[in-house]
Amino acid sequence: MTLLELRTFWGNRPLIGAAVGALIQDETGRVLLQRRGDDGLWGEPGGALEPGEDFLTGARRELMEETGLVCPDLALMPLPDGLQSGPELFHRYPNGHEIYIVGMRARGTLPASALDHARPDDSGETLELRWFPLDSLPPLSNNANRQSLSVLRAQAGLPPLPLLPYPPAPPAGNHLMDLRRLVGSRPLFAPGANVLVTDGQNRLLLLRHGGTGKWTVPGGSLEPGESFEECARRELFEETELNAERLEPLEMFCGPQYRFTYPHGDTVDNVSVLYRAHGVTGTLTPQEGEVLEVGWFGVHELPEDRELSGTLIQDNLKVWTGGQSA
Structure with missing residues (x-):
């Protein structure tokens, strides 16, 4: 079942969302970010997996949907840098849905000129696309984006980005x-x-x-x-x-x-x-x-x-x- 289907049973309470982010850089090391339609803030293209989907397939699909671009060398990042999980990846969407993001990061390269051919789909998820230097990033949407960009920043010799406050994890049970x-x-x-x-x-x-x-x-x-x-x-x-x-x-x-x-x-x-x-x-x-x-x-x-x-x-x-x- 998809996350949206689960919401009809679960309401706004926290779910665990298997998701993937696509970190695309140009020839100068700038990263491609999208301004999101839900909160107006910035993040890497990506989203939840569809049932039965693997992470690389999900990354390619999300990149196409949110940018209209194909990245030939897109690949999953090696572990542990490629992993996403933990209490800091809590996110509350503007509609009230709460989620803990877990999953993988993918990375690839495109020339800066590729942005001239970007064509996001008509879902409204992407308001704008732009290249940003890793040392001059815009306001970011959530901690998943902050952590992902901190991985790239570390590889470039830059300090990690500070995380947004997040609530304590719920008591252990059997989710x-x-x-x-x-x-x-x-x-x-x-x-x-x-x-x-x-x-x-x-x-x-x-x-x-x-x-x-x-x-x-x-x-x-x-x-x-x-x-x-x-x-x-x-x-x-x-x-x-x-x-x-x-x-x-x-x-x-x-x-x-x-x-x-x-x-x-x-x-x-x-x-x-x-x-x-x-x-x-x-x-x-x-x-x-x-x-x-x-x-x-x-x-x-x-x-x-x-x-x-x-x-x-x-x-x-x-x-x-x-x-x-x-």
Whole structure:
């Protein structure tokens, strides 16, 4: 379901919005910004993903809709600079809708003359387009834009932009379950994080999940205001009572191939960051009811794909096995 469809059930209360921003620079390093139709302030082209869409496809679509431009070298930024999440990315739109933006940033280049051919669509989202030097930016719409431009500024040796005030994150609950009670089993975006944990023998920790009976890695879904890393830490501890000194982001997984339907019929479009845990401490204690069994598996001992909890986990494991052979 789209965010607008969810609003008919959820009202103005905070939702987690999987979104992408497109950072386009010209040959002098200036960044392309749009003056937004909703608040009259400036930001990079971008917006919410459509169901089943991956981040790069979303970035190309949003760039076309909001500028009429095609950027041939547009690509997702590497992690961690490419990631967006956290309580500071709260935004309240002029119509009262509240959101926590999570997702990715894409980056590309176009000549300054490309702006002569810009043709935004007729939705009213874009009032004006202009190139701006990174050290002379206009009033920006929200903290997602401020953070994105701070990434570019850091790479240019400039200080970060100050963030706008934001409210504390809501108390932890079960956001996805709350939505399910209202919308049933229809597809929902499920931003979250998974964690690769290995032991001293370089074996990977897998958990047999109570809801699917399949093997998975520690992980789960974000709560509103939670960053991807905070989600990874929380889920790791909840499911195993293990802690990690450091979590290294490896890869973002998003797209139609990561749609998953649970045995009871609920469908999710996974938007998941995979982390590698370093400096793991604690005593492995499976979460009662959630985890049926734990196991440590070497590279050549992993369960078959049919025993794993969907394409997301299969591809998580390919990242790990690829790293072992590198």
